[in-house]
Amino acid sequence: MSYVPAEVLSNVNVYGQYFLVTLRVLRNYRRPPLPPQFAMVWVPGVDLLPLSYAVASGRIVGFFYKVVGEGTKALSTRSRGDVVGVSEPLGRWYMPRGRDVVFLAGGAGIAPFLLYLEYVEEPRGLWGVRQGELAARLTKLFPKLGKLTVTSEDCTYGLCGKLTDHLDRVTVGRDTEVLVSGPSDMIRKVCRRFRDLGLGRVGVVAESMVKCGIGVCGSCLVGSVLLCKDGPVVGCECFV
Ligand SMILES: Cc1cc2nc3c(=O)[nH]c(=O)nc-3n(C[C@H](O)[C@H](O)[C@H](O)COP(=O)(O)OP(=O)(O)OC[C@H]3O[C@@H](n4cnc5c(N)ncnc54)[C@H](O)[C@@H]3O)c2cc1C
Numbered sequence: 001m002s003y004v005p006a007e008v009l010s011n012v013n014v015y016g017q018y019f020l021v022t023l024r025v026l027r028n029y030r031r032p033p034l035p036p037q038f039a040m041v042w043v044p045g046v047d048l049l050p051l052s053y054a055v056a057s058g059r060i061v062g063f064f065y066k067v068v069g070e071g072t073k074a075l076s077t078r079s080r081g082d083v084v085g086v087s088e089p090l091g092r093w094y095m096p097r098g099r100d101v102v103f104l105a106g107g108a109g110i111a112p113f114l115l116y117l118e119y120v121e122e123p124r125g126l127w128g129v130r131q132g133e134l135a136a137r138l139t140k141l142f143p144k145l146g147k148l149t150v151t152s153e154d155c156t157y158g159l160c161g162k163l164t165d166h167l168d169r170v171t172v173g174r175d176t177e178v179l180v181s182g183p184s185d186m187i188r189k190v191c192r193r194f195r196d197l198g199l200g201r202v203g204v205v206a207e208s209m210v211k212c213g214i215g216v217c218g219s220c221l222v223g224s225v226l227l228c229k230d231g232p233v234v235g236c237e238c239f240v
C-alpha cells in the first residue's frame with residue numbers, strides 16, 4: 001500500500017472525544033477520494049488507522065474521528081505542521097442511483113456522510129448522538145449537515161432519544177435509497193425495520209478490522225465481503 005505524506009493543517013476538538021483533523025497531502029493522489037472510501041492514516045511510531053474521508057477537495061482532506069484507543073488518542077495530539085501518512089483511497093466508491101437518499105448515522109458513523117453531503121442534492125435522514133452539543137458544533141463546521149434531523153440522547157438538540165426510537169419518522173418509497181453507518185446494534189435494528197417494510201434499498205457503510213487494505217489478508221471480512229476491496233458498502237444480509 002502506498003502512502004502520501006500529509007501535513008496537519010488543524011486538528012479541532014469538536015466536542016468530547018470527537019475530533020476533525022484537516023490535512024494537506026504533499027503530493028497528488030493517483031485518484032481523488034470519493035464517498036464512502038477510506039484511508040489508512042499512519043500516525044508515525046504509533047499505528048495505522050482506517051478512517052473515512054469526511055473532506056476531500058484537491059490536496060485538502062479531512063477525517064472526523066472519535067478517540068477510542070491508543071491510535072486515535074495519538075492522532076488527537078498531532079497539531080499544525082506535524083506530518084502523518086495517508087494511503088491512497090481504499091474500498092469502492094459508491095453513489096446512490098436515485099434522487100431520494102436517506103442517511104442514517106450513529107455517532108462517528110456520520111463521517112462518510114459528511115463527504116456524501118457534497119454530492120447528494122437533497123439528502124434527508126437522521127443522525128443519532130449521545131450529546132446534542134456535538135451535533136450543534138459539527139453542524140457549524142458542516143452547514144449541510146443541517147439537512148439531517150438530529151436525535152440526541154441527552155435531549156438537548158433535535159429529537160429526544162436514540163435514532164432507533166425515531167425510525168418511523170423516516171418515510172421510504174420504492175425508489176428510496178437508505179445508507180446506514182454506525183454501531184452494529186443500530187445497523188441491525190435499521191436493517192430489520194426496512195426488511196420488514198419491504199421498501200427501499202438499504203446499504204450499510206460497514207467497519208471491520210482492516211490490516212493489509214489490499215484484499216490479501218482476509219481480516220476485514222464482513223459477511224462474505226472483503227471490506228477493503230469490495231466494501232465498505234455492503235448489504236443488510238451481512239448484519240441480520
Ligand atoms: C473502513 C473503516 C472506516 C472507519 N472510519 C472511521 C471514521 O471516519 N471515524 C472514526 O472515528 N472511526 C472510524 N473507523 C473506526 C476506527 O478505525 C477505529 O476506531 C480506530 O482504528 C481505533 O483505533 P485505536 O488504536 O484508537 O483503538 P484500539 O485500541 O484499536 O481500539 C479501542 C477500542 O475500539 C474498538 N474498535 C477498534 N476498531 C474498531 C472499529 N473498526 N469499529 C468499532 N470498534 C472498534 C476496539 O474493539 C476497542 O474496544 C473506521 C473503521 C473502518 C474499518
Ligand code: FES
Nearest residue numbers: 211213217218228
Ligand atoms: S484488510 Fe486484508 S483483506 Fe482487507
